[in-house]
Amino acid sequence: MSSLKLKANPNPSGNAKKTQTIDLGNGSEVVYVPRFLPYDDAWNFFNYLDINIPWTRPTLHVFGRSCVQPRDTCYVASAGLPDLIYSGYQPHAYSWDDFPPLKDILDTVHKMLPGSRFNSLLLNRYKGGNDYVGWHADGEKLYGSTPEIASVSFGCEREFFLKKKCHKSSQERSDEKPPLKRFKKRSHVDQHCFTLKHGSLLVMRGYTQRDWLHSVPKRAKAETTRINLTFRLVLGCQE
Numbered sequence: 137m138s139s140l141k142l143k144a145n146p147n148p149s150g151n152a153k154k155t156q157t158i159d160l161g162n163g164s165e166v167v168y169v170p171r172f173l174p175y176d177d178a179w180n181f182f183n184y185l186d187i188n189i190p191w192t193r194p195t196l197h198v199f200g201r202s203c204v205q206p207r208d209t210c211y212v213a214s215a216g217l218p219d220l221i222y223s224g225y226q227p228h229a230y231s232w233d234d235f236p237p238l239k240d241i242l243d244t245v246h247k248m249l250p251g252s253r254f255n256s257l258l259l260n261r262y263k264g265g266n267d268y269v270g271w272h273a274d275g276e277k278l279y280g281s282t283p284e285i286a287s288v289s290f291g292c293e294r295e296f297f298l299k300k301k302c303h304k305s306s307q308e309r310s311d312e313k314p315p316l317k318r319f320k321k322r323s324h325v326d327q328h329c330f331t332l333k334h335g336s337l338l339v340m341r342g343y344t345q346r347d348w349l350h351s352v353p354k355r356a357k358a359e360t361t362r363i364n365l366t367f368r369l370v371l372g373c374q375e
Contacts, residue, residue, distance in 0.1 A: 140184055140237040158328060163282075164347050166298065167339040168330050172248065172288065173241075178335030182290035184237050185363050190230075191261055197224030206268050208261035212238055217256060217370045218278045227258075238365075245286050245367055248337065252284055254367035262294065265358035271299070271349045278370050285340045285368055289332040292362040296338065298350050300326040332364075 156168040173181070191208035211220060211227035212235065219226055232239045238257060246252065262268070274285060330338060332352075340350070352364075 140180060140240070156330075160298075160300075160328075160342075160344060160348060162347060163342040164344040165341045166328070166330075166344065167337075167341070169248070169337040170333050171335060172337035173244070173335035175335060178290055181237060181241065182334075182363055185259070185290065185365075186261070186361065188235065189259060189261075191259075192227075194225045194227070196222075206266070208263065208267075210259040211257070212259070213256040213370065218372050220256070220258075220276070220278065220370070222276060229256075241288060241365065242367060245288065245337070249284075249286065249339065252286070252369075254284075254286060254369050256368050256370045258366045258368070260364045260366070262292070262352070262358070262362040262364070264361070265355040268354045269352045271351045273301070273345045273349050274368070275345050278372065279345075279368055280371050281346070282342055283340075283345055283368060285345075285366055287332075287338045287340075288365045288367075289336050289338070290334060290363040290365075292358050292360040293331055293333055294352050294355065294358055294362050296330045296332050296350065296352055298328040298344075298348050300348055301346075332362075 154170055156170075158166040158168075160166060189210050191210055193208050194205050195202055196205050205225075209227065211229050212232060213220070213229040214232065217229070220229070232242070242254060242257070245254065260269070274283060332338060340348075
């Protein structure tokens with residue numbers, strides 16, 4: 137389905153009024169664009185991704201335990217990049233040419249974020265409310281000390297939480313642990329919540345991965361599928 141294209145590319149100036157920018161302090165920032173992609177185009181991409189991506193649900197090794205990752209995943213990257221490994225799992229890296237519509241979405245993200253560059257993509261599919269991602273930060277060394285992460289969402293709306301790290305917080309992923317047990321007890325300045333809408337874009341910048349954790353918790357009322365694309369720049373590229 138290489139003919140799948142956006143009917144109209146997002147207009148950065150047109151989205152500016154709807155963009156939310158949150159200064160988290162100490163060089164950390166989150167930008168949220170609720171209407172990044174046109175509604176119908178976003179559904180076309182959702183259907184393509186749901187059917188054509190070779191989804192897998194790997195076994196992770198976290199804190200000395202093995203657990204099945206509570207969501208489906210796939211990894212796409214440019215040639216010549218270091219391997220991605222997280223929680224003892226090394227996904228196969230597919231090429232952008234394997235799924236041309238992903239390159240179209242990447243180009244659209246680049247147009248929305250002038251000066252930013254991404255060369256890898258981790259896809260996640262949440263097939264219902266029991267699928268989730270626990271508290272974690274994307275602190276892998278291959279992303280550098282101040283990674284920028286652009287996240288595009290399709291399908292079912294889900295809540296995305298940020299909380300400030302405690303000094304003793306681990307940077308390891310904790311997919312086997314439900315995320316929000318103590319969230320409401322924290323100060324409002326140390327926590328943020330976004331409802332990630334169909335076709336939206338959320339960007340984490342600066343020291344967000346160093347100083348903050350994020351999660352998408354279980355939700356009983358989330359009965360349909362959500363697909364999320366997270367674009368990152370892997371350092372050490374030999375392109």
